[in-house]
Amino acid sequence: MEVNNQELEKNFITTTVDKFLNIARSNSIWPLSCGLACCSMEMMAAAAARFDLSRFGYEVFRASPRQSDLLIVAGTLTWKMAGPLKRLYDQMPEPKYVIAMGSCANSGGPFADSYSVVPGVSEILPVDVYIPGCPPRPESLIQGMLELKKKIQNPELGRKTSDE
Amino acid sequence: MLHEFANVGLLLFCALLFPLLALGTAFFIRPKKPSAEKAIPYECGVDTVGETWVQFRISYFLYALVFILFDIETVFLYLWAIEYQQLGLFALIEMFVFLFILLLGYVYAWKKGALEWK
Amino acid sequence: MPKAQTYILNMGPQHPSTHGVLQVVLELDGEKIIKAVPQMGYLHRGIEKLAESRTYPQFIPYTDRLDYVSAMGNNLGYCQTVEKLMQIEVPERAQYLRVIMAELNRIASHLLFMSSLAIDLGATTAMIYGFRDREDILDLFDMVSGARLTYNYIRIGGVMADVPADFVPALQKFIDKFPAMMAEYENILMGNEILQARLKNIAVLSGEQALALGLTGPLLRASGVDYDIRKIEPYGIYDRFDFSVPLGKTGDNFDRYAVRMQEMTESVRIIQQAMEQLPAGEVMAKVPRMIKPPAGDVYHRIENSRGELGYYIVSDGTPKPYRVHVRRPSFINLQMLDKVCRGLMIADAVAVLAVLDPLMGEVDC
Amino acid sequence: MNDQWLDGERLQPLQLKFPEQLEIAADGAQAAVVIAPPALPALMEELRYGADWQFSMLSNLTAVDYKTYFMVVYHLYSPALRQGIVVKCRCEGENPIVPSVTHWWPAEFQEREVYDLLGVFFTGHGDLRRILMPDDYSGHPLRKDFQAPARAEKR
Numbered sequence: 001m002e003v004n005n006q007e008l009e010k011n012f013i014t015t016t017v018d019k020f021l022n023i024a025r026s027n028s029i030w031p032l033s034c035g036l037a038c039c040s041m042e043m044m045a046a047a048a049a050r051f052d053l054s055r056f057g058y059e060v061f062r063a064s065p066r067q068s069d070l071l072i073v074a075g076t077l078t079w080k081m082a083g084p085l086k087r088l089y090d091q092m093p094e095p096k097y098v099i100a101m102g103s104c105a106n107s108g109g110p111f112a113d114s115y116s117v118v119p120g121v122s123e124i125l126p127v128d129v130y131i132p133g134c135p136p137r138p139e140s141l142i143q144g145m146l147e148l149k150k151k152i153q154n155p156e157l158g159r160k161t162s163d164e
Numbered sequence: 165m166l167h168e169f170a171n172v173g174l175l176l177f178c179a180l181l182f183p184l185l186a187l188g189t190a191f192f193i194r195p196k197k198p199s200a201e202k203a204i205p206y207e208c209g210v211d212t213v214g215e216t217w218v219q220f221r222i223s224y225f226l227y228a229l230v231f232i233l234f235d236i237e238t239v240f241l242y243l244w245a246i247e248y249q250q251l252g253l254f255a256l257i258e259m260f261v262f263l264f265i266l267l268l269g270y271v272y273a274w275k276k277g278a279l280e281w282k
Numbered sequence: 283m284p285k286a287q288t289y290i291l292n293m294g295p296q297h298p299s300t301h302g303v304l305q306v307v308l309e310l311d312g313e314k315i316i317k318a319v320p321q322m323g324y325l326h327r328g329i330e331k332l333a334e335s336r337t338y339p340q341f342i343p344y345t346d347r348l349d350y351v352s353a354m355g356n357n358l359g360y361c362q363t364v365e366k367l368m369q370i371e372v373p374e375r376a377q378y379l380r381v382i383m384a385e386l387n388r389i390a391s392h393l394l395f396m397s398s399l400a401i402d403l404g405a406t407t408a409m410i411y412g413f414r415d416r417e418d419i420l421d422l423f424d425m426v427s428g429a430r431l432t433y434n435y436i437r438i439g440g441v442m443a444d445v446p447a448d449f450v451p452a453l454q455k456f457i458d459k460f461p462a463m464m465a466e467y468e469n470i471l472m473g474n475e476i477l478q479a480r481l482k483n484i485a486v487l488s489g490e491q492a493l494a495l496g497l498t499g500p501l502l503r504a505s506g507v508d509y510d511i512r513k514i515e516p517y518g519i520y521d522r523f524d525f526s527v528p529l530g531k532t533g534d535n536f537d538r539y540a541v542r543m544q545e546m547t548e549s550v551r552i553i554q555q556a557m558e559q560l561p562a563g564e565v566m567a568k569v570p571r572m573i574k575p576p577a578g579d580v581y582h583r584i585e586n587s588r589g590e591l592g593y594y595i596v597s598d599g600t601p602k603p604y605r606v607h608v609r610r611p612s613f614i615n616l617q618m619l620d621k622v623c624r625g626l627m628i629a630d631a632v633a634v635l636a637v638l639d640p641l642m643g644e645v646d647c
Numbered sequence: 648m649n650d651q652w653l654d655g656e657r658l659q660p661l662q663l664k665f666p667e668q669l670e671i672a673a674d675g676a677q678a679a680v681v682i683a684p685p686a687l688p689a690l691m692e693e694l695r696y697g698a699d700w701q702f703s704m705l706s707n708l709t710a711v712d713y714k715t716y717f718m719v720v721y722h723l724y725s726p727a728l729r730q731g732i733v734v735k736c737r738c739e740g741e742n743p744i745v746p747s748v749t750h751w752w753p754a755e756f757q758e759r760e761v762y763d764l765l766g767v768f769f770t771g772h773g774d775l776r777r778i779l780m781p782d783d784y785s786g787h788p789l790r791k792d793f794q795a796p797a798r799a800e801k802r
Contacts, residue, residue, distance in 0.1 A: 021193060034296045036303055037325055037643050038350035038431055041394070045420075045430075048397075048413030063298045064206055080781045081303055081324040084209030084295050090201035094194070110343065113335075114328040115788050115795035116780070135350075135431055208294020210305065218287040221312030281313060281627070323779035330764070331788055367676055493703065496753030509704075509726055515651050578675030581652075581707060581722045581733065592707050594720065605789075607709035609722075617756050646779060 019153075025069070025095065026152035029145070032068035033061040034088060036075025039102035039135040043074045046138035058145055065092040070148070072141075073125070076104035076111055077118040086124050097128045097152070099144055106130045223282050230278050237266050288316055291628075295324045299402045299632045302642030306619065306635070308628065315631055318623035320616050325646040333606035338364055338573045339438060341606065346432035348608060349644040351394050354380075354387035354423075355586035357436035362517060363582040363593040364438045367575040375563040376440035377519045381556045382453070383426070383435060384584075385549040390419040391587035392542045395639045399539060400471060402636035403480050408470045415463050418456050425449055438573055440566035450557060457557075460550050467543065481536040485622040485634050488533055495618045499589025499611050501638065504541045505533035511585040522559070523552045538637045574601050588612050588639060610647055612640040652731040654678045660699070665690060672735070679720075679733035684745050687736050694723060694732065695751040701725045702732060705752035710761045712790050717743040719767055723752075738767075747772040764789040 035043055046053050053059040062068040065088045077085060089098065100121045103109035108119035121127055128151060131144035151157050205212055244251075244259050273279065293299075293306040300306060303324035309317040329348065333341050345356035358380055365372060372380075397412030420430045426445050427435035435442050471477055487495070492505035502509055510527040512520045528544035530537025575597040583592035589611025596605040615638060623631045655673030658680055662671055668686035672679050682690055694702045702723035710719045721734040736745055747769035748754050758769045759778040766787035769775055777784065786793055 017193070032296075033298055038347055040302065041350060041431055044397075045413060045417070048417075049410045050414065050417045066206060076325060076327050078324060078326055080326065081295060084324075087201060087204070088209050088296055090199065091204070091206050093202075094197045110347070111327040111329075111332065114332055115793075116326050116328050137430060207292045208305070209296045210292050210294045213290040213292065213307070216289065218289045220289075221286045223312060323777075323781070326779040328788055331793075494753055496705070496756075514726060514729060515731075576676075578677075579711075579720075580676040581720075583706060590706065592722070594707060594709055594722070596711055605711045607707070607711075609707040609709075613760070614753075614756055617753055 022153050022155065026149040028057045028060075029070045029097070029148070029152075030060045030062050030068045031058060031070040031072050032065050032088065032092065033063055034071065034073070034085070036073065036077060036081065037102075037104065039074035039104070042135040042138055043072060043101065043141060046141045051138035051142060053142065053145070056142065056145060056149070065089075068092060069095060070097045070099065071125070072099045072101050073105040073121045073127075074101040076109065077121055077124075078116045079118060080116065082118050082124050085121075089125050095152075097148055098125050099129045099131060099148060100127045101131045101141060101144065102136055103132060103134045106132065109134055226278055227281075230273055233269065233273075234266070237263075286312060293631075299635060301398060301635065301640055302645075304616075304635075304640060304642055304645065306631070308623075308631065310628070313627045313629075315623050315626055315628065318620050318631055320619050322613075322616070322642075322645055325642045327646070329647050330606055330608065333603055335602065337601045338575070338603060341603070342437065343432065343434050345608075346434055347643055348610065348647060349391075349586060349588065349591070349612070349641050350431055351641055352387045352391040352587040353431065353433050354383045354436060355391075355584060355591060357433065358384050358518075359582065359584040359586065359591045360593050361436050361438050362584065363580060363595050364573070364575060366582050367578065367580045367595060367597060368438075368573070370439050370567050370569060372440055372518075372567055373563055373565060374561045375444075376565045376567075378556050378560045379441050379445060379565060380436055380518060381520065381523070382553050382560075383423075383433075383441075385552045385556075386419055386422060386453075388549050388587045389546050390416050390423075392546050393419070395542055395587075396467065396471065396539075398639070399636040400477075402632055403477060405471065405474065405477065408467070411466065411470065418459075422449065422452055422456065425452065437566070439569035440564075444565050450560070453553070453557060457550055457554060460547075464543070464547060472540070472543065478536060480629075480633050481539055481637070482534060483532070484535045484630050485626065485637075486532060486534045487618070487622065492533065492618075495621060496614045497589070497618055498615070499585070499587070500541045500545060501538055501589065501615055501618065503527060504530035504538040506530055511583060511590055515583075517582070517584055523555045525549075525551050535633055535637045572601055574599060579605075583609065586611060588641060588644065589615055608647055610644045612644040613647070616640055616645060651729055652677050652733065657730075658732070661690075661693075664693065677733050679735045681735045681737055684736055684738050684743075687746050687748075688750075690734065691748055691751050694734070699728070700732075701727045703727065705748065705754050705757075706731070708748070708754050708757040708761065710765045710767050712765060714791050715739070717765070717767060719743070719745050719761065721748065742766055742768060744768045744770060746770050747775075749773065763787070766790065 045051060047059050047061060071089055071092060100106050104111060105121045108117050111117040112119045129144045129148045131140055133140050288309055288311045291308045291310055293308055295303040295305045305321040307319045307321060308315055329344050332344060342357055342360060345360045346353040348356050393412045393416040397409040400408035400412065423433055424430055426449060427433040427442060487505045489505045489507045492502050492507060506529050508527060508529055513527055525548045528541050530541050577597060577599040579596040581592055581594040583590050591611055592609030594607040595603050598604040619638060622634055655671055655678045658671050658678060661669060661680055665686060669680055669682050672681050694700045702725045704724045704726060705721065706724045707722040710717055716737055716739045719736040722731060723734065724731040738745055745767055747758055749772055756778060758772055759775060761767050762769060762775050763777040763779050764787055
């Protein structure tokens with residue numbers, strides 16, 4: 001009996017294991033609750049009722065890096081906090097991603113010329129998504145998370161953050 | 165009679181299968197990149213201070229003991245609850261006697277202060 | 283039987299219940315706390331040093347980022363200090379708008395306090411309620427200044443711009459909804475036995491002890507000391523409104539929580555009166571293009587949501603301040619943490635931190 | 648609005664009580680009492696427990712680096728008499744030493760911050776160490792001659 005490929009095509013999705021895993025990972029990112037400054041207020045507002053991160057599956061904020069796979073650097077990173085933050089990043093299991101939320105994390109923001117502020121998180125961490133704003137509104141945080149979702153689903157989009 | 169136990173064996177097999185399946189696939193799929201910093205104990209991002217293997221207080225152990233005591237009691241209640249219909253009045257009374265004895269144990273523990281945290 | 287050793291635990295910079303990057307080094311004997319030493323500076327951005335290379339108006343956005351939950355209060359304090367230095371007369375309408383914005387921000391700040399207290403003690407529903415109602419206030423601020431958190435709305439000599447036409451009706455709608463909101467919180471949190479058990483008779487401070495620890499704001503009033511700068515040294519036009527200052531009776535954690543909730547109702551009373559007396563007129567005084575205060579120094583303080591917020595500005599006649607020092611209430615209130623936590627259990631220390639409500643942007647400046 | 652902060656002539660009684668060590672600077676927006684470090688404890692004792700002063704609250708404590716000398720500024724407030732006073736302690740030289748006021752008011756954290764950011768040493772403080780900067784940090788950022796260390800060293 002002759003097999004009609006069109007019919008088959010419509011009913012089956014062929015994919016690789018990696019692609020399937022990336023879809024699963026990108027729809028259930030567990031962020032690490034590590035809010036530094038004002039951006040953490042907008043991060044909490046995004047997780048709360050009105051802007052509701054849980055529509056996308058990202059509302060599970062874990063307290064320990066062992067159980068989280070996304071580090072949202074929400075706020076100003078100072079040199080004193082740089083060491084602990086780098087350790088938190090190292091202690092997260094692979095695959096892990098970093099979002100630099102707010103202009104302080106992107107480039108030091110209004111405090112870039114201060115003696116105690118790291119001018120941009122990319123100095124110490126490989127960053128996947130930068131979210132502009134001071135503080136970025138919850139909608140732009142959600143858009144940043146969706147950008148990360150796209151990046152996870154097709155890894156060839158972004159540069160290789162770690163030699164996976 | 166033997167095949168009765170076959171069901172229990174099957175249940176045990178399935179009970180083992182599920183966790184092994186879940187952890188097993190995770191074990192094969194996840195990327196493995198061990199590194200020195202990852203192995204350091206996590207303490208809110210800073211180093212641990214002093215040695216962490218210390219003699220801690222006995223009250224932790226007592227609390228756990230009292231908990232296990234009443235946890236096992238519930239395990240027995242499960243078995244009884246399953247066969248509740250078939251068992252006659254005798255089993256009902258039997259179980260309440262069992263519960264009463266444990267209630268005495270509970271009151272004793274309470275009076276001895278095992279429930280307050282010292 | 284070998285004696286149980288004490289060990290040191292870091293309630294470190296990254297911890298769900300330290301309200302930001304505060305590190306508390308706990309010396310523990312089992313669950314009992316022997317010493318709780320706060321370590322700060324993880325968010326020290328050196329704002330006072332940056333002030334020396336910014337002009338007076340340029341520094342206003344930095345005050346937003348000090349206590350980033352009640353930014354209007356920070357703007358108000360800073361701008362009033364500069365106006366005191368330059369003897370600027372702020373028009374009536376701007377004065378009333380400033381009072382409305384400052385009190386609205388106090389309510390938003392206390393709502394966030396209630397939400398973080400609730401989630402620290404495990405009541406996630408109350409946190410969601412608190413954030414939901416805080417969003418209504420943020421909508422009002424969004425309508426007025428275009429921002430949700432860092433408004434930069436109050437300027438030297440008045441306010442940035444007049445409120446849009448539909449601001450007052452929206453504000454009235456919020457005020458009408460407020461009593462029902464408070465009743466809901468009463469039902470969820472205030473009457474909740476678990477919350478009362480977690481907060482009542484814990485970390486009790488008498489009036490003298492609170493004063494001896496340098497506390498100000500709701501923490502001081504919870505111990506029964508009647509000290510509210512809006513009443514004792516009225517700034518702006520606060521002496522035209524009649525409102526009462528809620529005081530606590532026993533000075534325990536529950537009073538510190540209850541005082542803030544009653545303060546919200548008082549703030550609504552103030553907003554109500556301010557809205558009725560809101561005059562027409564322009565909203566910005568005649569301010570020279572380049573603000574150059576006369577040489578000299580001045581200290582001015584206001585009652586922000588966390589306590590007495592003071593600005594000490596030294597000017598040398600140039601457009602840039604020679605020195606700006608911010609007297610931050612959360613920073614000084616943290617002196618209470620070590621003394622109060624001794625002998626408590628770790629869970630109570632979490633409750634003390636939640637009720638002390640330190641805001642790290644303000645602590646580390 | 649009556650200004651509760653004491654101005655020039657209301658500070659006269661203090662001038663009489665401390666004739667030579669104390670001088671009144673009443674030119675700026677707020678009058679202040681300027682004193683030298685050695686005489687500070689006596690003045691503070693008087694202001695804290697004096698009958699007509701009763702300054703029971705230390706509102707603010709800070710310091711300013713005027714390049715050739717340091718000025719440690721105290722803002723005290725008396726809720727009982729509803730009056731406030733500005734006390735300035737002038738100390739010359741590179742690393743000033745000022746007696747601590749923790750004996751009268753709860754100023755531990757504020758003095759530690761002034762020591763940390765400006766390098767003013769407070770004798771009798773009890774636990775004077777850095778509060779905001781990292782413990783191994785060298786230099787005092789709020790000094791006018793402070794050079795931020797190069798980025799490499801900061802890492």
